[in-house]
Amino acid sequence: MIKMVGFDGDDTLWHSEGYYQAAHAAFSEILGHYVDLGDRGLHDDMLLTERRNLALFGYGAKGMTLSMVETAIALTDARISAKDIHRLVEIGKGVLQHPVELLPGIREAVEAVADEHALVLITKGDLFHQEKKVARSGLADLFRRIEIVSEKNADTYRRLFEEFAVTPAQFAMVGNSLRSDIEPVVRLGGWGVHVPYHVTWSHELDHGLGDSHERMLTVESPAGIPAAVRALGELAGG
Amino acid sequence: MIKMVGFDGDDTLWHSEGYYQAAHAAFSEILGHYVDLGDRGLHDDMLLTERRNLALFGYGAKGMTLSMVETAIALTDARISAKDIHRLVEIGKGVLQHPVELLPGIREAVEAVADEHALVLITKGDLFHQEKKVARSGLADLFRRIEIVSEKNADTYRRLFEEFAVTPAQFAMVGNSLRSDIEPVVRLGGWGVHVPYHVTWSHELDHGLGDSHERMLTVESPAGIPAAVRALGELAGG
Incomplete structure (x- = not known):
């Protein structure tokens, strides 16, 4: 589950x-x-x-x-x-200073997932800049915890699972980067919803995951996220 | 307490x-x-x-x-x-890239306080650089949580007290900056141990606290920290 x-x-x-x-x-x-x-x-x-x-x-x-x-x-x-x-x-x-522009349909998608699950925001990068973006996004209230981390690897996710008191199998990560959002989570035994973005920083292309993985679903746009999370939930056992 | x-x-x-x-x-x-x-x-x-x-x-x-x-x-x-x-x-x-050099006597002081209290490290600044310094300090294992924050003000401490599940009166902060470590904590009803450092960034001199405060003790060197924490504990009621 x-x-x-x-x-x-x-x-x-x-x-x-x-x-x-x-x-x-x-x-x-x-x-x-x-x-x-x-x-x-x-x-x-x-x-x-x-x-x-x-x-x-x-x-x-x-x-x-x-x-x-x-x-x-x-x-x-x-x-x-x-x-x-x-x-x-x-x-x-x-x-x-760039404005924070939400992806089309993401607010509705996050709200729909929030109706059924506890949400956390896990973002990588500069603490100060990321905090500002979170605040400006207007989405902060939908998340139980906001974690700004310096790197998203297996160690980071392991530490967060401990802090959140969940097992990997109880956790799904939604993100655009196979390298940072999906690979470490599915390799630990969690679940992933991949939402490709139209451009990717070359650095993030460096990963060992193919285009598909048995614990991952790929969706074309944010509108597909809630159904993908539900489908992974079925796989996870209800 | x-x-x-x-x-x-x-x-x-x-x-x-x-x-x-x-x-x-x-x-x-x-x-x-x-x-x-x-x-x-x-x-x-x-x-x-x-x-x-x-x-x-x-x-x-x-x-x-x-x-x-x-x-x-x-x-x-x-x-x-x-x-x-x-x-x-x-x-x-x-x-x-500067080396991380501990202040003389600080390891012993932290260990002594750790014998009697749960410890957290609350440090301000660049996430990536601070994480490296924490790792290099060799002190990380003494702390239950390590919090790297972008600013140390009343809002930050309020959020941390909630996450740590303590009231302000149950919390003492040890630090060199009256502005960032002591003033916000004592104003919220917590306790402070001020350990002045021999130089202070001008920005940190900007605070509304005098040289003394009824919920703060000043010590000359790290060696004085454990006794100061104990003394504040007495004031806090045992």
């Missing part, structure tokens, strides 16, 4: 990755004044710097901004002007 | 502010090559930028680094070189 349902935040409840991708595009445009990026664009250089810095910065827009500044200085052999570096900082600030 | 004791992290369990102040000194030195800072130094400009950015960045070394970059560009009228901006980013990374 499923007792508790967890929801991811970014790109599950509200739009997020699009703002990061727009920031990367603006970054490429500025760098294009200094170096010929050719066809490859900035993508690989930036991803490399970001991944190296993840161990020091963790996730979030502040770390991304510092990585943009580093990448820009390296790729231009320090020719980039302070004015343009300031533009990079402003791009990062823009990401931190 | 005091049931639970909270400990602050930075400058209570381990050294922190010194690393930030060293970063500011290195920052001043770099800026000194561009502008005559005179007697006033960089202090006021940097504090102004940091405070303005707190609402967007929250606390921590990544926000400080971005504020250094902004302040440097503004004060040099964008004359600062990309090389020197890269040095600022490296200074910020240095703060994120």
Whole structure:
């Protein structure tokens, strides 16, 4: 029996990755004044710097901004002007200030699941930024607990299951990332509802799960979430 | 009766502010090559930028680094070189990587209090950086819960008391900051043990508490903490 349902935040409840991708595009445009990026664009250089810095910065827009500044200085052999570096900082600030826009149909979906289950919100990233997004989403009251974590791996979910006093088999996670929301939960013996988002940060594509798994259902849009949770509940034994 | 004791992290369990102040000194030195800072130094400009950015960045070394970059560009009228901006980013990374050095006597003090009370660690700042410091401190096992929060105000403590299932009168907080550790707790009806640190970030000097309060004791060093907690326990009624 499923007792508790967890929801991811970014790109599950509200739009997020699009703002990061727009920031990367603006970054490429500025760098294009200094170096010929050719066809490859900035993508690989930036991803490399970001991944190296993840161990020091963790996730979030502040770390991304510092990585943009580093990448820009390296790729231009320090020719980039302070004015343009300031533009990079402003791009990062823009990401931190973006409006919180809920995905279409998500409020109704969360409310429907909340009628039958205790809900928790489990979101990854910068504490301060995530708290603001949760507050602005207007959904906070639907969740019993709001957990902002630095990484979503098996250890994190194990600790949360203990704090929530549920077994993995009593828990289903709803999210857009196979890597962060679904794989660790189903491998621990929980359940997953995958709601793919139209864009995914390359880093999140790195997972060991195929397109299907016996403890996971994929839905096309938030409207499909309540039925998927019910169906997993049937599999879990009523 | 005091049931639970909270400990602050930075400058209570381990050294922190010194690393930030060293970063500011290195920052001043770099800026000194561009502008005559005179007697006033960089202090006021940097504090102004940091405070303005707190609402967007929250606390921590990544926000400080971005504020250094902004302040440097503004004060040099964008004359600062990309090389020197890269040095600022490296200074910020240095703060994120500093070793975790416990204050002398703190391990023994925490262990002594742990013999008689349930302990929680309540620390403010960047989630990722604080988690690393907690892990490196070697003290994590002494605490029942570790709470990393974005701000330590009355609302935060109220929420934590509810989660911990204690009343304010059953809770004592140990920390170096009157603003963040002591004032909100004693105003809610809890107890405070103030352990002043030899340097304090200017931002933390902004509080409405005098040097003494009937629900607070001040101790000179960690060695005094266990006796102070016991004395407050007597005041609290056994």
